[in-house]
Amino acid sequence: MPDYGRDLLFGSFITPAAAPPRRAVEMTVATESSGLDLATFQDHPYQPRFLDTWTLLSYAAARTERITLATNVLNLPLRQPVIVARSAASLDLLSGGRFELGLGAGAFWDAIVAGGGERLEPGDAVTGLAEAISIIRGIWDEAERTPLRVDGKIHRAHGAKRGPAPAHGVGIWIGAYKPRMLRLTGETGDGWVPTLSYLPGGPADLAAMNEAIDDAAAAAGRDPAVVRRLLNINGSFSAAGGGLLQGPPGQWARELADIALAHGISGFLLGTDSAEDLARFGREVAPQVRELVAAARRREGTAKPAPA
Template identity: 35%
Template sequence: MFGIGIDNSIAAVPETLRLAAQADRQGLDLFSVSDHPYVAARLDAYAVTGVILGRTTRISGMANVTNLPSRPAPMLARMVTSLSALSDGRVVLGMGAGGSWDDIVRLGVPRLSPAAAVRAFEEAITLIRRLGSGTGPVTFDGEFYQVTELEAAPVAVPPIWTGSVGARSLAATGRVADGWLPGHAADWLSERYRASRPVIDEAAAAAGRAPADIATIYNLPGRITGTPLRATRDGDGRWIGGSPGQWIEELTGAVLEHGAGGFILFPTGGDPVDVTLGRWAEEIAPAVREATAGRGVRPGGTR
């Protein structure tokens, strides 16, 4: 699975729409937009997603990740099932428990403790799943959400990927999610990944799920250069990029040796972004797909 992170600032609207169309045309699987509803200079993530899905034909869209405290679960369920119906299933539900609480409370949302925020996060995913696929009417009496005789949408709930970081939310991911986006742009060689993924796997197994069914999809900042770099990682071991050939070698190894399920590129400078996007979509993605056929995931999270 290959995706692209796109700018959702108001100032970048023309370029954002142009690059999303290019990504669709060049065969990428997914576009990703951030969700920071307390920042006035940014467009609403779901408004951006809906407009782009309406202008494209193949690519899927995702808020990376949804700011759950500002979007109550029953309404979020209605929104993502509606987008799925309108786009023929081209949507992924990215979910976060909420991190910037000083900003979130400025929206009028009551502050939750870290532990309560994770409980609300897991409860929301459980409720959202029940509010799709026409399995209603749904009555749900949870700690944070209560609905009574609410009809479920006759549309499948999109795959749910989380941006979990702490041990509690990682365990919740193992119990109820379809995919995981490691926080802080951690990659497959990072200590954060090595310490976090076992928490997901153990929780999944304890819940009777196959850990392999929970894909790991990486938010991956980096440059794609016209010529090879002497070093593709910095002094701390963080990936910084390189030529298409260097990217192909690195990502092929990430899939075959570390079980990576997908990559969302966030360009970090260098050549114009449309050139970078072209190299990503037309050179790197096809080569890695060919080298790892059958080992990755599609936007829906299935291997």
């Protein structure tokens, strides 16, 4: 698949563990001090071992100054879209425009139902996500003076007042794997954020998934490049090379540059509980990946302005 020409982002994928309570915040601070671009957080509100993600995001925003914060991804079935919109806009305003909203259609339905949510069939879950995105963007559209009305199958807004608007154009990044979710990502998403370990065929699986997103974007009259492609990754640093992302920083850099150029991935989010690994990722891997990708783009004559 093509290199979409996007600027590269590097960040963390943090487990919001409740014990010790400030560990996730410390990892966020370590993400920033390592020179990385963003810190992202799982959201499993039915999980008693985890902190509430919105509370954690707010605390982390107050402890940092530069990095972007994002949900990766927010569990929509246990959250009302109007409230999600206002929470996201509030955090973006308070942080000075440092928030992006990752959304998921839902999983772990037994736990969702136990927490008071409604069990949805897969098709209805995707429908609900599409409706929620419409509501969220409608609430953010403060310039529109009429109350928001969305009469959806799963989510509804019957005359909701609009606002506040976020400080910047908050991107909606969708966690998607299956065909209908990929189509939704291409039709309306600002970003796509899968997890590498969930792909049975590894990076090779990205090709067909990207194609589905691109086709849906083109059919909707959108430039496929407007959809930022991010990837949650795991690995281990070692002196000797092994499998994918199992070896020294130089090996990581070459492998990630290959994924960026072959599959258009422009954001890499490292899942780790090690501040030392974050430091190596930010200070050693990320600069090398940027250099390798920039050099390849120059050789191919593909360096060009792309959506930010």
